[in-house]
Amino acid sequence: MTYPETVEYLFSRLPMFSRIGADAFKKDLTNTYRLCEALGNPQQHIKMVHIAGTNGKGSTSHMLAAILQEAGYKTGLYTSPHLKDFRERIKINGEWCDEAFVVDFTRRIQPYIDSVEPSFFEITVAMAFDYFAQQKVDIAVIETGLGGRLDSTNIITPELSVITNIGMDHMNMLGDTLTLIAEEKAGIIKKNIPVVIGEAIAETRPVFETTANALEAPIIFAQECRYVTDWKYQAHHLHVEVADRKQDTHHIYELDLPGIYQRHNLLTVLEAAHQLQLQGWNIGREIVHKALKQVKRSTGLHGRWEIVREQPLVVLDVAHNADGIKQVREQLEYTDYHHLHIVIGMVKDKDVEQVLEHLPQHASYYFTRAQLPRAMDALALQELAAAHQLHGEAYATVELAVREALTRAHEKDMILVCGSVFVVAEVSL
Template identity: 60%
Template sequence: MNYPETVHYLFTRLPMYSRIGAAAYKGDLGNTIALCDILENPENRFKSIHIAGTNGKGSVSHMLAAILQCAGYRTGLYTSPHLHDFRERIKVDGKEITEDFVVDFVSHIQPHIDTIDPSFFEITVAMAFDYFANQEVDIAVIETGLGGRLDSTNVILPELSVITNIGYDHMHILGDTLEKIAAEKAGIIKRDIPVVIGEFREVTGPLFVRKAREKHAPIMFADRERSATNWSFEGQDMKIEVTIRHTDIKDYYTLDLAGLYQTKNLLTVLQAVQQLREKGWNIKDSALREGLAKTRALTGLHGRWERLHQHPTVIADVAHNEDGIRELIRQIEVTTFHQLHIVIGMVKDKDIRSVLHLLPQDAHYYFTQADIPRALPKEDLWAAAEDAGLQGKAYEDVNTALQEALGHAHKDDLILVCGSVFVVGEIDRGRL
């Protein structure tokens, strides 16, 4: 098989959560362990950082990878899902896995697929580990796919564990309370391995502390160590003032990620870097600042308050759950524009009504759906939105909806595309 045939095989032969939902989720680590055994346990041949969380884990993963790369370390990065090309999931020093490696890996593992019956995600995790070992990375930043305790990535023994935050998402799998969700995320906490928690919440903080004590794992809450005390936007960059708690000590950082929610992610990253330094990783202040200022450029991160067009401004953001949309609304409230247009599509297994009730009623809406079986039909989204007091029309696909929004927008308007990673991934940027 060539590369397109190989990717088609992966997408169609293996259960894929992003396309079909919970039916693709494997609730144990057995398949991943079996695949790693076949590959002679590549996960043991490189250092790693393990990152979980409801929101922010993608941004934190990319920031840390950029910083480590700037510090001179050969750095792997595994994230999911991808926006455009499968190879976005697996990178070394910002460069995507080669097509040849993907083809060769699948050819090698294919005889074992009928026996093991792995999911798409389990195969990609094993592929990432094999690639990082092959490339002899110094360290790899590994983002969980879903949850933590039973996530396929949870076979690694990392240098550091990071849990960004806890919110309501994937409740049909992880549980219907924040405590249950937190317990699943806390499953990445390992014995004697330090863990950084991005946000302390009264309902989940004690659970993390208890779990860390059970594992003798040093635990730090990033937002109890520092606070973001001021910020400003300069184009696609963001300037942030950070104050160390209970002191007058301030520092200033520039991010090439402009979303206001990145202030929380920055605090998590700063605490993670401090822990890595204490473990002996040589990360100079210049590397820290360069990595933060060039995260998008070095790692290819997209879909986080990303400006795709000006006059009118078109922003793409992958926010898709209640907490993510809340942060998006905060960003909208500090953004200057004449009229707001929102192109939105969602997937079936999200809490649709909670999201819709957060959205502003004075915006113009363009309801659509991604080209995946898991997508919520645009007519269903439109009907639920009308019940929530939102006005708009339904469109066949995201690009039709976006062109309609562009046709109605004034040059000073804001057009926001959100609601699903898959909707953002289907934007045809060449038409903007």
């Protein structure tokens, strides 16, 4: 098979969460263990960092990978979902995995697909581990797909575990309270392996502490190590002043990820890098400073308050749940524009009403849908939004919605595309 034929085979043959939702989620790790065993257990030959969380795990993964790359380490990075090309999920030093490898891996694993009946995600996890082992990476940053305890990535024993935060998302699979969701995310904590908690609140902190204590895993709360004293958003870069609680020192970090919500992720990343340094990884402060200025260039991260056009200002953000939209709403308050246009589409299994509650009423809306079965009908979204005083037209495709927004927007206006990774992925500008 050619590379396009191989990818089409993987998309069509295997249950894919991004397309069909919960039916593709396997509630145990048996398939992943069987696949990796057939491959010679590549995950046992790689040093890794494991990252989970409701929001921010993608940004945190990319920032940490950028730091390790800058330190001179051959760094693997596994994330999901992809925006444009399947190979975005599996990178080494910012470079996508080879097309030839994807074809060869699929050929080798094909006999097991009929017997194991894995999901798309289970196959991609095994593929990533196999690629990183073949390429002899020094370390790999592994982002969970969904939850933690039963996520396919959770067959590894990492150097460090990281949990960014807990919010209300995927409640139909992870539980309908913050405590239950935290219990699922805490499933990545391993015996005697340090875990960094990015943000903890009254409902979630006891969950993390109980799990870590039971596993004798050192637990570090990032917010207790450092805090943000000041920040400014300037020339599409974020400048954050951070104070160290123990040493009483202050440092200013410049991030090329301009979303002001990155100041929370920054504290998590700094502590994760510090913990790796304590383990012997060569990560000096100058390396961290330099890496954070060029995360997008180093790792190819997209869709996090990504500015793709200036006049009118067009911003892409993959925010898709209430917490993510609240962060976007905060960023809008610091952004200059005359009138706001919002292109939005969502998937049916999200808490759509919660998202709509946090969107600004003064904007012009363009309701749309990504081209996948999970996508919510644009007319249904338009109707729900109207009950929240959010008004606009419905469009059959993302392309049509964006084109109409560009037609109506003046040069000092702003167009925000959000609501779903899959909507952002279909924007072509």
